[in-house]
Amino acid sequence: MELSSISTSLFFIILSFLPLLYFLYLHQDPRKQPHAHGLKSYPVVGTLPHFVKNRDRFLEWSTGVVKRSPTHTISFKGLGLTAGAITANPANVEYVLKTHFANYPKEGLISLAEDFLGRGIFSSDDEQWLWQRKAASYEFNKRSLRNFVVDSVRFEVVERLLPLLEQAAGRDGRTLDVQDVLERFAFDNICRVAFDDDPACLTEESMATPQSAEFMRAFDDAQNTILSRFLSPAKSLWRVKRLFNMEPERRMREAINTVHTYTERIVRERREKGGAGLARSDDFLSRFSQTVPWKGKEEASYR
Structure with a gap:
């Protein structure tokens, strides 16, 4: 009986706040509202329901919403979400990342990915x-690095991607997961350009080493976990999950260990080659290592 009366009291207390919430929703400053084309904003929770509903297909969903926007930009603000914007407008990207970068600090977002x-x-x-931006810009403007990138991509396209597609279209007749193929294609290129290592993820399974396959899976797990942290309505919930070793934070811990072990091995091997080995390599790690001396540096600082 007592429990029933408490529940009834709570119900009426919550009910009494509904008119106030509705009033505030109707009279809030429209200039502060997110002008999110295609995203309906709800009282109190804002655009959060859209993110929760599409959390398992976020990339596909957000791409569609951005394409429907006349400015190719959407803003969002919801209960528990860090207010922000998603843009595919080159002018906006340049404005944020170059022209007025100081006006857009990452602040709380850094902690979401810092452990990785x-x-x-x-x-x-x-x-x-x-x-870091100056060092990267200086290196990427060099012709030798641009040629290295072109050669790496050309090799991946001619020797791996096209033969794979031809086999699927011809006698093989198998069905390909295009998203998976393009992810493997991009991952191989990134590894070659970043530290001249070829995980061969786009080749047949028998040609890719177990370490490379594990590295790619771990990298993918880490990215997905970071995205889930960002989309979580409770900003610090991931910290609680990490403390109690709950999913997906348990998988994140394992993924970070795998990725760091793999990359530190590459750095250690490159370090053992010395200056002569670095001079013969055009990948970004070698160039960065020549800019920042090895002496006094641990492998982890180059990850």
């Missing part, structure tokens, strides 16, 4: 970001 990315160019601000 460290304090690299994608998860840093201010001076730490600036010197």
Whole structure:
């Protein structure tokens, strides 16, 4: 009986707040509302329901929403979500990342990926970001690096991607998961350009080493976990899950260990080659290593 009366009291208390919430929703400043084409904003929760509903197909869903927007940009704000915007407009990208980068600090977003990315160019601000950007811009403007990128991509296309597609279209007749194929294609290219390592993920399973396959799966797990952290209505819920070793944070811990072990092995092997080995390589790790001396540096600092 007592429990029933408490429940009834709570119900009427919550019910009494509904008119107030509705009033605030109707009279909030429209200039502060996210102008999200295709995203209906709900009272209190904002655009959160859209993110929850499409969390398992976020890339496909967000691409469609952005395409429908006249400005190719959508903004969002919802209960528990960090307010922000998604854009595919080149002018906006240049404005945020170049023209007025200082006005768009990552702040709380850094902690979502710091355990995986460290304090690299994608998860840093201010001076730490600036010197990394200058170093990257300087190297990417060199003809030798551009040629290395072109050669790496050409090899992957001619020797692996096209033969795979031809086999599927011809006598093989098998069905290909295009998203999976393109992810493997991109991953091989990134590894070759970043540290001149070929995981061969686009080749037949028998040709890719177990370590490479595990590395790719771990990298994918880490990315998906970071996305789930960002989409979580409770901003610190992932910290609780990590503390109690719950999914997906348990898988994230294992993925980080796999990725770091793999990359530190590459750095250690490159370090053992010395200056002569670095001079013969055009990948980004070798170029960065020549810019920043090895002495006094641990492998982990180059991840």
